[in-house]
Amino acid sequence: MQRKSEKPIKITEVCLRDGSHVVAHQFTEEQVRDVAQALDAAGMHYIEVSHGDGLGGSTIQYGRSRVNEMKLIETAVSVCKQATVAVLLIPGIGTVNELKQAQELGAGLVRVATHVTEADVSAQHIHLARELGMEALGFLMMAHSAPVDKLVEQAKLMESYGAQAVYVTDSAGALLPHEVRERIAALRQSLDIEIGFHAHNNLSLAMANTLAAIEEGATRIDGSMRCLGAGAGNTQTEVLVAVLERLGIDVGIDLYQMMDVAEEIVGPILPGSQEIKKGSLVMGYAGVYSSFLLHAERAGKRFGIDPRDILIELGRRKAVGGQEDMIIDVAAELAKRQGKGA
Ligand SMILES: CC[C@H](O)CC(=O)C(=O)O
Numbered sequence: 311m312q313r314k315s316e317k318p319i320k321i322t323e324v325c326l327r328d329g330s331h332v333v334a335h336q337f338t339e340e341q342v343r344d345v346a347q348a349l350d351a352a353g354m355h356y357i358e359v360s361h362g363d364g365l366g367g368s369t370i371q372y373g374r375s376r377v378n379e380m381k382l383i384e385t386a387v388s389v390c391k392q393a394t395v396a397v398l399l400i401p402g403i404g405t406v407n408e409l410k411q412a413q414e415l416g417a418g419l420v421r422v423a424t425h426v427t428e429a430d431v432s433a434q435h436i437h438l439a440r441e442l443g444m445e446a447l448g449f450l451m452m453a454h455s456a457p458v459d460k461l462v463e464q465a466k467l468m469e470s471y472g473a474q475a476v477y478v479t480d481s482a483g484a485l486l487p488h489e490v491r492e493r494i495a496a497l498r499q500s501l502d503i504e505i506g507f508h509a510h511n512n513l514s515l516a517m518a519n520t521l522a523a524i525e526e527g528a529t530r531i532d533g534s535m536r537c538l539g540a541g542a543g544n545t546q547t548e549v550l551v552a553v554l555e556r557l558g559i560d561v562g563i564d565l566y567q568m569m570d571v572a573e574e575i576v577g578p579i580l581p582g583s584q585e586i587k588k589g590s591l592v593m594g595y596a597g598v599y600s601s602f603l604l605h606a607e608r609a610g611k612r613f614g615i616d617p618r619d620i621l622i623e624l625g626r627r628k629a630v631g632g633q634e635d636m637i638i639d640v641a642a643e644l645a646k647r648q649g650k651g652a
């Protein structure tokens with residue numbers, strides 16, 4: 311494989327943040343401690359810990375956490391000897407106060423996440439993170455939904471605010487490999503900072519897309535152990551480590567230890583198998599935010615309608631992260647149209 315960057319690949323393990331959606335934000339302190347400790351020992355570079363919707367996400371709208379995320383961050387930091395604990399922040403859900411608190415507890419990196427067309431709301435948080443001495447990266451969500459030149463324009467904004475990398479975030483798991491290539495190549499051409507890629511496996515393309523991104527020069531890569539991430543999960547990290555090794559890309563992470571963590575520590579946390587089932591498949595197909603899955607399934611049950619209809623309609627309306635309340639509206643409307651009641 312010809313990599314178009316000389317920089318080392320840095321992996322961020324997101325199961326303790328993106329996986330929070332899968333467990334309805336019910337991670338315990340013990341689970342976070344065990345996973346973080348084992349990943350750190352295996353050589354993982356970054357371990358992201360936050361509510362699934364980022365700092366401040368524990369609300370009725372997004373789902374309340376069982377344990378305050380600051381406690382979870384503190385716990386992860388206390389067991390990491392070499393890995394950096396990362397947090398995610400969506401401006402408006404999380405605030406500068408939560409960012410300061412996370413930094414005081416030892417978080418060393420923040421990914422400031424915005425919808426792909428709304429990078430301007432990230433300025434304050436990126437500036438603050440840099441002032442606090444954190445690594446500050448931009449995370450452009452729903453990257454499939456904007457034309458490439460728009461993505462480049464928005465990434466440049468984040469770079470101008472001080473972001474040290476910008477991610478192409480395939481929140482819906484909707485991108486096809488050639489679309490990933492186009493996006494990473496365009497960003498590489500226009501930006502001087504590192505480019506990252508975050509996949510969801512809803513169309514079974516997470517690994518293929520990740521390799522396409524790496525080939526085009528992405529150096530910051532996300533994965534989740536056992537695909538413990540929203541929808542059908544992310545690029546499966548322990549598999550990624552094996553594939554990179556086969557490609558001759560040394561990331562300094564112990565493969566056997568990763569396999570053991572995946573099976574013995576993360577496996578028992580999974581509420582079910584992270585296969586591509588009808589809900590996640592429809593999200594990739596219709597371009598819907600992966601974290602909407604549980605909400606749509608619950609709304610489907612409540613209104614007696616097929617969650618796929620809700621997801622397709624949300625895709626049609628181009629719903630963005632943060633609009634979880636729209637899921638109930640859509641379900642109520644569809645139920646009325648189909649002559650069903652809550
Ligand atoms: C709600 C935040 C979201 O889960 C961030 C993310 O991982 C994505 O957009 O894929």
Ligand SMILES: [Mn+2]
Nearest residue numbers: 328481539540
């Ligand atoms: Mn995600």
